[in-house]
Amino acid sequence: MSTQPQQAPTAATVTARDVHEAATRLAGIAVRTPVLRAAPLDEHTGGQVLLKCENMQRTGSFKFRGACNAVARLSAEQLERGVIAFSSGNHALAVASAAAEAGSTAMLVMPADAPPAKFAAVRGLGAEVVTFDRYTEDRFALTARLATEHGLTPIPPYDHHDVIAGAGTSTAEFLDQAGQLDVLVIPLGGGGQLAGAGVVTAAADQGTRLIGVETAVGDKNRRSLRAGERVRIPVPRTIADGVTGEIPGELTFPLIRRHVHEVLVVHDDEIRAAMALLFGEMKLVVEPSGALAAAAVLAGRVHAPGGRVGVVLSGGNVDLPRLHGLLHPEPDVVSS
């Protein structure tokens, strides 16, 4: 679907200045991730495709930017008590690393069916892990209860002013590295990265068409934009385990509504095809959620004849056995 950007103002929003201040805070801590030409994707757009490699960000995804910015703004007393977050994995890694970097401690509330490598990595960063069933339990309520009991400061995965501002730094960097982009395509889950991108592209005012990409089975943002309000969907079952939220954020949705030109959807097989191309042709490891934008491009849904197309690879946390299983599944075993 196509949505014209809305001009209506919203309260307590994130500004380009907030993103700029976040970038200053992250300098020398977050990785200035590389931008790579992706010639194999050009033909699918009619233009020139550039990849922003947030899969090479510290902790393997853009999530480190938001978590680090949020933790950096806590008081000494808050840091002493520690932080808490829930996440399907990448935000957990990001918060664990950001807390350790700031000399604090982190408790992570993670879905019990997240990839095992993510538990190990979070614990390896010194964080405590609490698991929940994402199909039956309310992660918000659980996190709130634990925060109160232990005096921990919650670091939300996307719906937080400082997290959005931190996430926006990847887009600010991308424009600084690549110059003007005619189109910018970004994976879309809770919407933190896309909302931050909207703030940056609107302020840059270079005519960049901003596109978010979510899964076809988890199209909460597309549905919400059509409805004109935040719509709740059932937890989607998709290989893109990083974008399985049920409703757009309170803070992110108005920013997406205002600044994003279009939301596209992709199917799991299209995500697999993009991961395979990035592996085989670009020699890059990208996790399913991180490949959403590339999948929309590969599927021919992003048209930019003669233009410059920025594509964010937002994460790379997929271990080799899982990657192999996703792209070369075993034949079905027929039991007699």
Add this chain to the structure above:
Amino acid sequence: MSTQPQQAPTAATVTARDVHEAATRLAGIAVRTPVLRAAPLDEHTGGQVLLKCENMQRTGSFKFRGACNAVARLSAEQLERGVIAFSSGNHALAVASAAAEAGSTAMLVMPADAPPAKFAAVRGLGAEVVTFDRYTEDRFALTARLATEHGLTPIPPYDHHDVIAGAGTSTAEFLDQAGQLDVLVIPLGGGGQLAGAGVVTAAADQGTRLIGVETAVGDKNRRSLRAGERVRIPVPRTIADGVTGEIPGELTFPLIRRHVHEVLVVHDDEIRAAMALLFGEMKLVVEPSGALAAAAVLAGRVHAPGGRVGVVLSGGNVDLPRLHGLLHPEPDVVSS
């Protein structure tokens, strides 16, 4: 072992001017491959590690540079008749692509046990494939016979003036992108890339310590340097299928002897460890031969306290099933 650079001149050598002219020929055709910071490798050197990503070169390895430079210097009549090459795979891809780029045709002589994906890729570029048994057949004699029979121009994988000059362009680019390097570590097989690097670093005269890395079971260059002459070894059995030659090149060996400070060796398990780190921490796909230099660094054999260490990732042509098999081998099946 450590070898001081020799000052003795050799005949018919490659010069920095040859490399510069090759770079001009390759401009806009070869990829200016990215240089990435590799913080996870820093601690193993005491310095700062930078990766030159030739795995992202056209056809997936640095070999495209040499093949393209050599083909670009052929006459119209030679291009009309076509070219021939033997290779364990990457040079085959490079020659096939370079020939197609120049409007010529290619016949490739490839070992019968090369990874199947390499046959398919070469044929996909329009080249003809002839296979041989690399443990019993003389690939040189077979290639010479086919060249004579069909009037084809041989494009050797490394022992050729234009191939060495073309390969040297990766080092010229690396120094241009990264600035001065205290150490430059390069995978070593036939020696084309290392010889070209030696020409470039010697001309740049920035005090760069040049290190080649070969397999412990295929240490033909180390043995030859010790002996002071080219030594032939049995075909080595290693996972590094791109560096299984038996003897250093006639042209490459004198350049390596003159310009290279040290040749290190690594074992297959060390190559596997480097591939796993590059995959997991850097999100990069690197084939075994391409990971030799990174393996020496990860094994702690390259010391550069406070220095800047350049590491070439020379190729990325490993498909996902093979990568999975190398890094997550199935347990041995015990037959009763």
